[in-house]
Amino acid sequence: MASYNTNEFRSGLKLMIDGDPYAIVDNEVVKPGKGQAFNRIKVKNLKTGRVVERTYKSGESVEAADVMDTDLQYLYNDGEQWHFMHPETFEQIAADQSAVGDAAKWLKEQDMCTITLWNGSPLLVTPPNFVVLTVADTDPGLKGDTSGGGGKPATMETGAVVQVPLFIQIGEELKIDTRTAKYVSRAKD
Amino acid sequence: MLSTATITDPFIESFQTRYIPLIQTMPAEYYYLHSSPEFPMKRLLAAGSGSIYQIAKVFRQGEAGRKHNPEFTLLEWYRDGWDHHQLMQEVEQLLNELLTPYIQLGASCFMSYQQAFEKVMAINPHTATRDELYACADKFKLSGVLDKSAHRDRFLELLFSHAIEPALGIEPETGKACICLVYHYPASQASLARVGQENGVAVARRFEVFIKGMELGNGFHELNNAQEQRARFMADNRTRQQMGLTEHPLDENFLAALEQLPDCAGVAIGLERLLMVMSQTEHINNVINFPFERA
Numbered sequence: 126m127a128s129y130n131t132n133e134f135r136s137g138l139k140l141m142i143d144g145d146p147y148a149i150v151d152n153e154v155v156k157p158g159k160g161q162a163f164n165r166i167k168v169k170n171l172k173t174g175r176v177v178e179r180t181y182k183s184g185e186s187v188e189a190a191d192v193m194d195t196d197l198q199y200l201y202n203d204g205e206q207w208h209f210m211h212p213e214t215f216e217q218i219a220a221d222q223s224a225v226g227d228a229a230k231w232l233k234e235q236d237m238c239t240i241t242l243w244n245g246s247p248l249l250v251t252p253p254n255f256v257v258l259t260v261a262d263t264d265p266g267l268k269g270d271t272s273g274g275g276g277k278p279a280t281m282e283t284g285a286v287v288q289v290p291l292f293i294q295i296g297e298e299l300k301i302d303t304r305t306a307k308y309v310s311r312a313k314d
Numbered sequence: 315m316l317s318t319a320t321i322t323d324p325f326i327e328s329f330q331t332r333y334i335p336l337i338q339t340m341p342a343e344y345y346y347l348h349s350s351p352e353f354p355m356k357r358l359l360a361a362g363s364g365s366i367y368q369i370a371k372v373f374r375q376g377e378a379g380r381k382h383n384p385e386f387t388l389l390e391w392y393r394d395g396w397d398h399h400q401l402m403q404e405v406e407q408l409l410n411e412l413l414t415p416y417i418q419l420g421a422s423c424f425m426s427y428q429q430a431f432e433k434v435m436a437i438n439p440h441t442a443t444r445d446e447l448y449a450c451a452d453k454f455k456l457s458g459v460l461d462k463s464a465h466r467d468r469f470l471e472l473l474f475s476h477a478i479e480p481a482l483g484i485e486p487e488t489g490k491a492c493i494c495l496v497y498h499y500p501a502s503q504a505s506l507a508r509v510g511q512e513n514g515v516a517v518a519r520r521f522e523v524f525i526k527g528m529e530l531g532n533g534f535h536e537l538n539n540a541q542e543q544r545a546r547f548m549a550d551n552r553t554r555q556q557m558g559l560t561e562h563p564l565d566e567n568f569l570a571a572l573e574q575l576p577d578c579a580g581v582a583i584g585l586e587r588l589l590m591v592m593s594q595t596e597h598i599n600n601v602i603n604f605p606f607e608r609a
Contacts (some may be wrong), residue, residue: 132376154379157479158522158532159505160325160471162376163459180459180476183376 127189131164131181139171139192142179146171146190146243154183171241171248172223190243197240199232207232207250209240220247228252230285231303252303257312258282260297263289315354315370319565320346322550323505324557327375329384347373350582351390352506353568356536359392359578360571367391369585378606380597381528383586385606392580398507398519398535401579402495405523405531409493409588413525416592420485420492427474427499427517434478439470440500440515447473467502482524491591497521506543507534523583525591533581540572 129138134152141147147168156162162183169176171192181187197209197218206219207229218240224247225232231252232238241249263279279289279299287301289308298312320328329347348354351370358366369389377384393401406422413419431439435450442450447469448462454477460468483494497520501509504518511517519535537543544564551561589601599605 152379154377154382155475156325156377156379156382157471157475158529159323159503160475161468162325163472163475165476178455180456180472182459 127191128186129189130186131183134164134166139190140168141188141190142168145173146192146248148192150176155180156183171243191245192241192243192248194239194241196237199234199236199238201234202229202232209238209247209250212237218242218247220250224248225250228303230281230283231256231258231301233258233283254302254304255309256301256303257298258285258301260289260293260295260299263293263295265294315348315351316345317348317353317565318343318345319353319563319568321349321353322547322554322562322564324550324553324559327559328562329373329375349374350388352580352582353565355390355392355580356575357568357571359394359576360574365392365394365578381587381590383598383602383606385609386598387585388582389585390580390582392536392578394576394578396579397577398497398521398533398579401533401535401581402497402521402523405533405581405583406493406495409523409525409530409583412588413491413493413592417491417594420488420490422493422495424495424497426512427496428515430478430482430496431473434481435473440517442466444469467500470500470503479524479529480527483526483528491526494524495521496524504537504546505534506537506546508537510535521581528587528590529584530587530591531581531583533579535579536575538572538575538577540569543572544569 129140134149136149136151138149139146140149147170149166150169151167153165154162155165163180164183165178165180167176167178198212200208200210206221207225208217208219210217220240228250233256236253236256238253239251240247258281260279261282264277275291276288277291278286279293280286287306287308289299300309300312302309326349328349331345331347332342333345334342350372351368355366355368367390369387371385372388373385375384402424410419428439431437437446437450444466447466450473451457451459451469456472456476459472482496483492485492498512498517499520501516501518504520507518507520509516510519521533522529523531547564554561586598586601590598593601595601
């Protein structure tokens with residue numbers, strides 16, 4: 126089984142801790158002038174997103190998590206699972222609700238997403254940072270208001286609800302930042 | 315400097331280098347780069363130098379991180395005829411003078427190792443059993459870091475470095491940086507310090523200085539009993555063997571000089587860490603021109 130020695134610890138390294146996959150967020154060497162050295166790490170649970178602290182004796186080995194990121198194209202949702210495809214090998218992978226989570230509301234067919242695989246199965250689905258979505262529903266726009274000062278909710282084609290400027294109409298294509306769930310601009314053709 | 319021998323401390327690894335004579339008929343010899351200038355300085359003191367100081371580059375294997383660089387700078391000095399209490403006062407004065415133009419310091423504090431433990435976790439580090447220390451580690455979410463069978467000093471080091479040290483050198487009421495000196499470590503952690511009785515407990519006449527949760531230096535009321543020092547070195551080597559590390563040859567030049575070492579106290583201050591405090595930076599790389607990654 127692959128493992129990492131504490132002296133290989135660095136941000137981003139994936140470890141198995143208490144049966145769950147974690148990614149190192151921060152690694153600090155705690156070495157008294159006299160005495161035993163430790164590595165104190167902050168790790169993020171890749172299933173729950175929770176960040177915890179752990180300490181290891183320096184020189185110890187910790188089991189590696191078989192976790193890798195891969196870029197796949199989103200195909201469709203069959204009601205239970207979300208299906209993705211590798212653009213070159215055409216290999217298909219299905220992810221369930223627990224892996225897709227909040228990303229579901231940003232998934233648009235044909236878009237490229239990052240799928241984090243753990244032991245070959247989808248663990249996390251990360252949508253692109255920016256997506257272009259069509260407005261499915263919103264209150265009628267106010268003619269002539271281009272200031273963007275006010276705002277109103279708009280429901281996008283994927284179901285996501287985003288605050289948009291008052292002048293936005295149903296049917297328009299908008300660029301949205303998925304990390305902040307914020308409107309960026311009208312999509313430019 | 316280069317030396318034929320090095321320290322036996324199980325938790326400090328020296329760099330070793332090969333000396334190749336110009337006329338290559340003689341075999342190459344191995345030398346160590348010093349991890350602190352302590353041994354040769356004590357040889358000078360034994361030869362009658364009187365109080366001395368030096369600023370030296372020192373080298374330690376494996377120590378790289380936010381507060382460590384494998385090559386760093388020590389200011390080390392010895393006071394002829396002084397004990398560790400006098401030297402602690404001088405360390406406090408010097409750091410105060412050096413730092414005052416750069417940062418606002420809170421009131422300095424002096425506390426024994428025992429007081430530090432009692433304050434934070436209400437145990438006596440000199441008398442607590444290993445089981446009590448294990449339970450204490452559990453309380454601070456440090457269970458499983460060490461085996462239950464580990465030496466009690468390892469538990470003390472774990473608890474000190476994780477639960478006590480981060481708050482040392484920070485004035486509790488104001489959050490200001492301050493100079494904090496911790497003294498009288500367990501006799502088992504004496505290293506090169508004398509052991510003496512304090513309130514019926516044998517303690518090492520050793521101190522460390524902390525600012526903003528970071529150790530800046532270590533000092534001793536220097537042991538000058540060669541026989542006892544040799545026994546400690548040999549005990550270190552036994553520990554090294556148990557840990558699967560190579561044993562180190564004893565520095566016989568140092569041991570021979572030790573009998574003539576006058577009553578003195580010595581301390582070493584890490585200058586990069588002092589610069590980190592002065593310039594209020596969080597990473598040692600910010601005060602080194604060519605840190606390890608770019609060396």
